[in-house]
Amino acid sequence: MTLKNTQKNIESTKQLSSQMAWVVGVAFTFFIALLGYVLSIVPGFSLIGQLACAIIIAVAYRQIFGYPEKIRQGIHFSSKRLLRVAIILYGLKLNINLVLSDGLGLLLLDAGVIVFAIFTMLGLAKLCKADKNISLLLGVGTGVCGAAAIAAVAPIVKSNEEDTAISVGIIALMGTVFAITYTILWPVLPIDAIQYGIWSGTSLHEVAHVALAGAPAGENGLAIALLSKLGRVFLLVPLCFIFIAIMKRKNKDNKSSDASIEFPWFLIGFIVCSFLGTYVFGQYIPMSENVMEGISTSTTWLLTASMVGLGLNVSLKDLRARALRPLVAMTITSVLLSIIVYIIL
Numbered sequence: 001m002t003l004k005n006t007q008k009n010i011e012s013t014k015q016l017s018s019q020m021a022w023v024v025g026v027a028f029t030f031f032i033a034l035l036g037y038v039l040s041i042v043p044g045f046s047l048i049g050q051l052a053c054a055i056i057i058a059v060a061y062r063q064i065f066g067y068p069e070k071i072r073q074g075i076h077f078s079s080k081r082l083l084r085v086a087i088i089l090y091g092l093k094l095n096i097n098l099v100l101s102d103g104l105g106l107l108l109l110d111a112g113v114i115v116f117a118i119f120t121m122l123g124l125a126k127l128c129k130a131d132k133n134i135s136l137l138l139g140v141g142t143g144v145c146g147a148a149a150i151a152a153v154a155p156i157v158k159s160n161e162e163d164t165a166i167s168v169g170i171i172a173l174m175g176t177v178f179a180i181t182y183t184i185l186w187p188v189l190p191i192d193a194i195q196y197g198i199w200s201g202t203s204l205h206e207v208a209h210v211a212l213a214g215a216p217a218g219e220n221g222l223a224i225a226l227l228s229k230l231g232r233v234f235l236l237v238p239l240c241f242i243f244i245a246i247m248k249r250k251n252k253d254n255k256s257s258d259a260s261i262e263f264p265w266f267l268i269g270f271i272v273c274s275f276l277g278t279y280v281f282g283q284y285i286p287m288s289e290n291v292m293e294g295i296s297t298s299t300t301w302l303l304t305a306s307m308v309g310l311g312l313n314v315s316l317k318d319l320r321a322r323a324l325r326p327l328v329a330m331t332i333t334s335v336l337l338s339i340i341v342y343i344i345l
Helices: 002-041 049-065 069-093 096-102 104-127 132-143 147-153 161-188 193-203 207-234 236-253 265-284 289-311 316-322 324-344
Strands: none
Touching: 002 049, 002 069, 002 289, 049 161, 049 289, 069 147, 069 207, 069 265, 069 289, 096 265, 104 132, 104 193, 104 207, 104 324, 132 147, 132 161, 132 324, 147 161, 147 236, 147 289, 161 193, 161 207, 161 289, 161 324, 193 207, 193 324, 207 236, 236 265, 316 324
């Protein structure tokens, strides 16, 4: 009996230790997310935002102190589960009615932007021998909606956490550079506020980047910019299902590979939240601006904590070896995209 009790105590201690590691790991990602928020308030760093600042801190921590193995379980939870929750809540920001009623023409342009970004990135990656997986994620992020799109597609194409973190970091950095460039160019461009808004919404990377660039054009310019961007967010779901079909066919042709593809159930949650935000909370049970702002803030924090988990997996040695060429390819793609959309307008 004594031996059995001892074994039970040992197992109980191990379970408690595992639970504590999980709690501490999750708390650790939120702590670095908090540091990222504080850093994003500092002049200069405010231009790249909380998400990018948190990733920078996470990557720096990994290089200086190494990966915190003892709390891996909690960090892994943040980078996987919290990421999916953030994407689901992100659906509340998508007004389906607005996209379908006022943005059908823009939706076609958005679809063209996504196709161009992905295929141009893959073409340039092949040309300059860049990492194909990172280039694909950057193509999706450039074409759709930055970090959220990368996070949604990454598990479907079986991207590892390091590639995902590298891609998110690059998209945050370059998106900020382009958004600031747009605001500088706006006063000297021979286009009106509406045209400028469409240009910003259909060619910039993150929703935050579109908001940053569109604000100087006034309320109408910003509204049309966000509408253009919402169309690209709307197309994220069908794009993910296209990737699922491609991966299943690829695995079927290659019998030696793992044919199992995890269905992205979080996309169903994204769709449900989009319908709830549009038809339930938007029409029958209106939510106050404070509540919506709270949900938006929570989504940002969840996404930031999950990106910290990804950032902790980044090795700068691999970053230097594998990210430079995709960065060059993405810069070329983004410049071409901006020029082409501007000419179309």
